[in-house]
Amino acid sequence: MEPLAERLRPRRLEDYIGQEHLVGEGAVLRRMIDSGRVASFILWGPPGVGKTTLAQIIAQRLETPFFTLSAVTSGVKDVREVIERAQSNRFFNSASPILFIDEIHRFSKSQQDSLLGAVEKGTVTLIGATTENPSFEVIRPLLSRCQLYVLKSLEKADLLKLLHRAVTEDVELKKRHIELRETDAILRYSGGDARKLLNILDLIVAAESGDDIVVTDKMVEERLQENPLAYDKGGEMHYDIVSAFIKSIRGSDPDAALYWMARMIEGGEDPKFIARRVVISAAEDIGLANPNALLLANAAFDAVTKIGWPEGRIPLAEAVVYLARSKKDNSAYKAINRAIELVRQTGNLPVPLHLRNAPTQLMKDLGYGDGYKYPHDYEGHYVKQQYMPDELVTDSTQGPLPNPPRKGGDA
Template sequence: MRKSKSAAPSLFQPPEGLKPLAERMRPATLDEMVGQRRLLSPGSALRRAVESGHVHSMILWGPPGCGKTTLALLLAKYSDAEFRAISAVLSGLPDVRLVLADAESRFNEGRRTVLFVDEVHRFNKAQQDAFLPHIERGSILFVGATTENPSFELNSALLSRCRVHVLEAVGVDDIVDALRRALADEERGLGRQPLKISEANLRLIAQAADGDVRRGLTLLEIAAELATGEDDHITEATLAQVLADRTRRFDKQGEQFYDQISALHKSVRSSNPDAALYWLTRMLDGGCDPVYLARRMTRMAVEDVGLADPRALQMAIEAWDTYERLGSPEGDLALAQLVIYLASCAKSNAAYLAFNQAKSDVREHGTQEVPMHLRNAPTKLMKELGYGTGYQYDHDAEGGIALEQTGFPDAMGERVYYEPVERGLEIKLKEKLDKLRAARRQARGEE
């Protein structure tokens, strides 16, 4: 019988002291985990399953440093299963097959394997399908970790065999707890060093971690190294070096990107300039292409502001042009001014709705003939065929509008698509169009 890879001699394990602080301080029990109270609070369904060892295949969806790998390790520990990990970034289908064959052999010996697949969304459909028969037989407890929305990135066959658990970014208070534990732990942490750090500076590190416990521990470890030889005191000056040029979490193509652009658009629509400015700044800070933001805000100007304030579209084009000319950081201010104006001015989606209704009619009624009176008649033949017959020149009509004349194909009759709202400039447009439409109905004998 083939020998399990778990029998590899321990001398290949790196000495504990060579491991980063974040790895040394990885929780060894569920009680040591910070954050994720919704999923892992005492008495919760997942915690009961883990503690009983009756766990299921699952997808762990959450941001970096929230505990996905740690939870997978604990699943193996509590269920007395072998832990194997592969990365979809580094592994191909041959690697997957090798690990699965090893798990199958171990299963035949009476022991299960927790197979942790990091960045599982990077595997293609064929690679994802390779896990399916093994999940069904129970030879592996599949744990896939992803920072992307599984609904979009994983195939339905894999999702149907796994439970999706959503993990959240870890809060500042919880990260502070993890940092305190690392400072006090003499065996795995920094407890043997006489480090001194104020509560305020500890909180600064936790805030800079931006929801990522691993990142917070890494920052603390760097700060501790800089403080050595300087009275072992982690001061504000020390942190100024450690926390310089830190970045916030942002994914230019992933879930966070689309969530944030949605938040920006909806804040503009809700006439909340402060929230809109915040989300614009968050996206700029995260490295989003400012030209993309200019394009999206131009769309907001026509979709959500519309004819309630036609100046919004002009301002959007000008802000876009200004950014193209100046670039960052000077041009960023033009985008900031634009988002404040878009959120502050009157809103109307009446033109947007009218356009959608017109598109619906075009699809429903097909290729309708242009009425004869609306056709152009540049030649004698076309005039003889009746092109332009009955057309009334509006400038010659009383009031400058030929009220009896329709502008729609005969088979459709008159339509009303555009219904101005009583906000901004559309108040005036509504007054005018209401009177004009009523006069047309009366002229056609409909009233």
């Protein structure tokens, strides 16, 4: 018999639970699906939120051939064979066949390179699924050819809706009388993962001999203690634990930071995933208060890569303690966010003439570089002049972003 999670896998978009920001009425992905033309995209989100299901529904909705590859077992040869099959299944003016790659972050660079031509020419519509940040795991040329959609952990209302659907609509469960008297424990253990939620429910029902079953928090806790492998401990509360880890570093509590790191280690987390978070924390939270923190974090990442596990836990722990005990400053993080927002609001403003490069005589004749003051020619290697676009200058020296005065000799 199929597992409960597979029996309840939605076949239509109308039955899909969660991700309203993507597939709800008027949402970006929903509009694309309704138009009948879907561009290549990557789904990034935690396990059990419907990435594979969504890809299958899209293929069925568009009535287009659907090919699947697993990044764990497929090589470059498999990729090329699927692309050739997809090309032979392509009919004039029809939608491109969909190639779904699960765990695309596990594809090597050469495997990802082999997809570029087919994606760019539209031979296939690529749908990739990943639990890892694509910015780190997917090569830039492939990422630039795909839209990126972020899926969220299912919310409480979504999980309750799924539970109710399971006990009332599943062909096996509806044969028995199941009362969901208490749901806090089963929701907590699921961690927003629909597959894990249904696996737990399946386990509880299978352990009961009678047809009348009352689900309580105590029952769930007892059953999971009796069978700790009933759910994926490697992904338990994944994003909550990562959040607690980062916030403990930010809050200067090295003991708590090491505890949450130990939770990730014991949960089977990829050490490089932890190391990347340490590098991000060094840049975002310690920042200019201690620039050496970023150097140490990068050194720890490098050490983890070179010496492997479990020895890599030692330099990683040193970096975590150092970051937690270091002074904090997020001014650069906040400033770049404000600068990006300003650029989005104002668009491509022209560079002031005196700041422009003038490699040719024609450019010099047009005034490029004219009036630029070379700071090293002045006392203290500093001179006041305008560096912001004309439209953003609010007074003679300042733009709309903080621009603290510099002193001679500053880096």
